[in-house]
Amino acid sequence: MLNIVFVITNLSTGGAETMLYKLLKHIDRTRFNPTVISLVGFGEIGPLIRALDLPVFVLGANPKIPNPIIIFRLYYLIRSLNPDIVHTWMYHADFLGGLTARLAGCQRIVWGIRHSNLSLSKNKFSTLLVVKLCSFLSHQIPCRILSCSEFAKDIHISTGYVANKFHVIPNGFELDQFFPDPSSSLGLRAELGLSPQTILVGLIARFDPQKNHLGFIKAAALVNSKLPDIHFVLAGHRVDPFNNELMTAIAAYDLQDHMHLLGRRKDVPFLMASLDVLASSSHGEAFSNVLGEAMSCGVPCVVTDVGDSAEIVGNTGRVVPAGDMVSLGLALVELLSLPSAEKSALGLQARSRVKAHYEICHVAGLYESFYEQVFVNPCAVS
Template structure:
């Protein structure tokens, strides 16, 4: 049984229902932490752009990297300051009191620990409409923390009694969690949405960033925006780049994200061992991701596991940058027919695909058409308003009249 994905017709119907309501919903979000990540960014976009419902956020931990953004946007966040991986009685008591005081129409939780803690405490506080948020698509012993696996397993058993519905950004994540005994009938798939006023083709940004990196406009540039992590499998990408270089292609590749700098000796050694240090730009963390996506000709995602809904693919495509991705999570659904999907952990296939991409890139007319299709797919399918409407429909199904 597949979870319901919000269709175009449902999108329009739910949007009409939302705007016909006289009273907005009072939504209280409970999230584990506010470090930089996909769940945190989606929560920010949802609260920032939803003009109909009223949003407040409770964070089980501290402000992390994203907290200041919520403050700047005027989004109220209450911090419980519980230590990482630990639940305190004082934190639980304060959460219960907040719920009793605010009496939200809906409690929407984000990530496993918040699903468990926020969901159970909300029920005890008398909240009837509790929606869990599930985003992870792989729990691997030896890679994922044992405590996280335990909490996810516990949530599976509680999923029949605690949440009214379970919102997932990814159909693949739904299938993974059904195997963990999550209630399949409660899932609703609401893909991530993006503020397209901030993401789009920008020739000036492309020119500026490429000049900063010392690249001519006609130099083919691959790129990957991802932290240095085994999940992202940079070794797979680097091995593919080495094979591409061996085939005689001229190109550059920019690696952007936490740990993507010359201080990362493991990464530098990997590049040198494959003979591609001269082809790779180690950019490090950047805050101007839309500009970076415009500077790239192709975004490559080489992950081998753990992705549910890879945000970087949609962000790149919104800027008119086609994508090559391994077949992880909902990557194939995001890319559609605008890019290319390859098997994980197979550098030979990845190299062959990148060579084919370079061949097409040389034909400016064909390439421009592909860029336009990539952007249009995000406009049609992954706007922030579609995400808002999907969540609103789920919240109304969960219980509020």
């Protein structure tokens, strides 16, 4: 049995954290013995992982105040766990966890890359500094670098990461959790005080410059000018009526009666299955979880061409240039104007595409094979 220690920056709700949880939920426990270390906090995902009867260690690092004691705690924890493989997830864990694991004597270190937009306008300077440091350290620290998308791999190679250490495994999705559900459609509309026939367009993402909520509002205004009965559902961390930036933009386009800001929700499968179309206005993605979740629910997607979004959607939705919110709005209008039978057919094709390429058991199997290859031959490169 292989002992694998996963070191992740934090366990708050996010795409990387959720994917780690799904992997741990479906990994073969007769062949792999996982342990999780969170540098910062327990978050919302920590309890879910502990419920799988897996150990979770939280070091309590303060992201704003470096503390050398955290490094010593991480060092002694890794030494005591004696892992066969250390797999770090996200930049700060790659940097700190990778260095510490090497100091602790680990030879099989895997870095995890789950980000694709490295522009200064969309990232903290401190994050980009860590990325640059990691590009130098990629020659010495990791034996493999695991990316969730081809696009993210290419972006990081262009910044100086070692090309022949990369391996790509996409995100996976639980089709038994995300599926078409007509009762959800009626339930959300009743919750919002809307008629059962109301068409809903959704944007499900935390409030972050990368997700481009303000751009989506611009696209929604265009949709509203042509299809005035459409309503828009937005959900995610800080996507609520207390967000002054969002509320100001909504008021500027006179969309108050058509925008529903639901904040962070725990019933994401319910929300996804309630939508007629999912939109993604992102400036940057690696491999978008919300696209796979919506498609699993039979919901066609209209997305910006960032990361691997176009590859995920394929021919089951619409893809527009990144940053072009006029094109996003027009694509939404075009898709929403299709006959119901055509929209339903696209939704069925979307779910079939996820089942064929991104079903979680298949993806977990790819991880398992990858870990076994790393264990047998840690020095091999692509």
